[in-house]
Amino acid sequence: MRYCSLGSGSRGNATVVEFGQTRILIDCGFSLRATEQRLAQVGLSARQLSAILVTHEHADHVKGVERLSKRYQIPVYMTHGTLHAMGDFDAQVIIVRLDEGFSIGELHVEPVAVPHDAREPCQYILDSGQHRFGILTDTGNITPWIIDRYRGLDGLFLEANYDPHMLATGPYPPSLRARVAGDLGHLSNQQAAGLLVEIDRSNLRHVAIAHISEKNNRPDLALDELKSALAGWSGELHLAEQNQGLPWQDITGMTQPLFASSGSR
Template identity: 85%
Template sequence: MRYCSLGSGSRGNATVVESGQTRVLVDCGFSLRTTEQRLAQVGLSARQLSAIVVTHEHADHVKGVERLARRYQLPVYMTHGTRHALRDFEAPVQLVRLDEGFTVGELEVEPVAVPHDAREPCQYIFDNGQYRFGILTDTGTITPWIIERYRELDGLFLEANYDPHMLATGPYPPSLRARVAGDLGHLSNQQAAGLLQAIDRSALRHVAIAHISEKNNRPDLALTELDNALTGWAGQLHLAEQNQGLPWQDITGESQPLFAHIGSR
């Protein structure tokens, strides 16, 4: 199993999870043309995708979903609440139940309910029978349910959206600061670090920091916070960026060179 990011941040998000010939695109917050270009940069054509799974209806996650799905006849999975929020969405949709997993090719997909200011948001865990890879972004707080579901993973794509001091002193108006830092907002560096300390890391080989705010965080702050939480851990810590994304990372073996990396401790 391997994964890559086509870009992660408030200007667009898309992640590819691959097992064998199955390739699932998680969200598509870029235009159709940009998505095609970014897929090409990681050696893929949209025709090689098996499906698109959607976490929630915010534009930075769904901007290109409809056009991509219609052009390449891709099945789209999303919750009923997300589908209801996307009133003008015209591509066929497979409805996701939060209490029920589903199968896409070689991957079992487990939706996980998360607190976020969307209609019925969820995140996803992918299982190919040998390895488990979790995606957790756009989450306001770490709940006991999240800790339970993400407790045993081989790889984790984890939001560290903001630094509290930078958010408090940054350019956002008070209402937007409150939204970001609220229980239905995003995860801070410290909250992301707290999750890593709460889960079983014995099988965890890869952690990728994702959805970093360009105005309320810095990569070095997020990397340092999470690295400190991973003291004694022998895995690899990566950084998914807005423009460059993150190249293919094989959670079963060697990974390609990283944009940012703190080596094994």
Template identity: 70%
Template sequence: MRYCSLGSGSRGNATLVESGRTRLLVDCGFSLRTTEQRLAALGLSARQLTAILVTHEHSDHVQGVERLARRYGLPVFMTPGTFHGMRNADLAFQPIELDRCFSIGEIEVTPVAVPHDAREPCQFIFDDGDCRLGVLTDTGTITPWIIQRYRQLDALFLEANYDPHMLANGPYPPRLQARVGGALGHLSNQQAAAMLAAVDRSKLRHVTIAHISEKNNRPDLALGELASTLQDWDGQLLLAVQDQGLPWQDISALPTYHFADTGSR
């Protein structure tokens, strides 16, 4: 299994998960043209996608979903609440049920219920039998259920949206500050770090920091907060950004050992 990001932040989000010949696009918050360009930069055409999965109906996650799906005949999976939240979307969709796994090609998908200010939001865990990848963004609170579901992952794509000091002293009006920092908003750097401290990291090889606010956070602050929690960890800490996204990252369920050939059998 491998994953990458076409871009992550308040101006658009799209994450790609691949195993074998199955390629799943999680959200499409960019225009059709931008999505096509960013896929091409990763060596792919939209014709090579298997399906689109939608976490929730906010525009930075669904702006390009309808046009991409129609142009390339792609099935779209989302909760019924998310579909109705898209307001008369001209789109046939495959309904999914929270916390009930289903399979698309070579990947088993588990939609996980999360607290966010949307109609029926979810995030996803992907399992191809060898590796497990969790995507967890747009979540206001880390619940015990999330901790339970996101245990024993090989990789985690995790939101660290804001720094509380920057949010409190930034350009957002009080009402928007309360929304972002509330129980149905987004995860702060500190909440993301607490999530990492709480989960079983024995198999975890990759952590990608995602959905960083351009106005209420800085990459160095997010990296510093999470790195302090991961001091005893020997995996990779990565960063998905708004304009460049994140290149392909391969996930290995087990370490690969290279032995010298001694000539004996």
């Protein structure tokens, strides 16, 4: 079981999870052409995708979903609330129910309700039967439900969107600062680190920091905060970037040094 990021941040998000012949794209916040190019960079064609999972309706997550789905006849999974919020969405849709898991090819998918300022947002845990990989971005705060669901993962793609000091002193107007830092906004470095302290990490071998703000955070701040929370941990810590994304990562075994980074920004 492996995954890669095609790009992660406020200008577009897309993640691919692969197991056997099943390849699932989670979100598609890039144009059709950009998505095709980014897939090619990781050795994939859109024709190889089994499905698209949508977390919520914000443009940096759904910009290319409809066109990609229609061009390549890829089924799209999303909640009823997300579909309603997207309006006239003309592609094949399968409704996700937050209390029901489902299978796509060789992977079992568990939707997880999260607090975010969208109509019916969710994140996903994908299970191969041997390994579990969780995605958790665009989440305003860590709830007991999230802590319970994200236990026992082998890999985690985790939002660390902002540094509180940078957000407070940065260029955003007060209303936008309040939205980002609110209970329906995004996770700070400290909140992401707090989740890692709370969850059962007995199987966790791989964590990637995701959705870092280019205006309200720095990679070194996020890495330092999560490294502190992971003191004594024997896994790999990586960073997904907006432009370069993150290359393929195999969560079935360790191949990189502890606290490896995907590069500089």
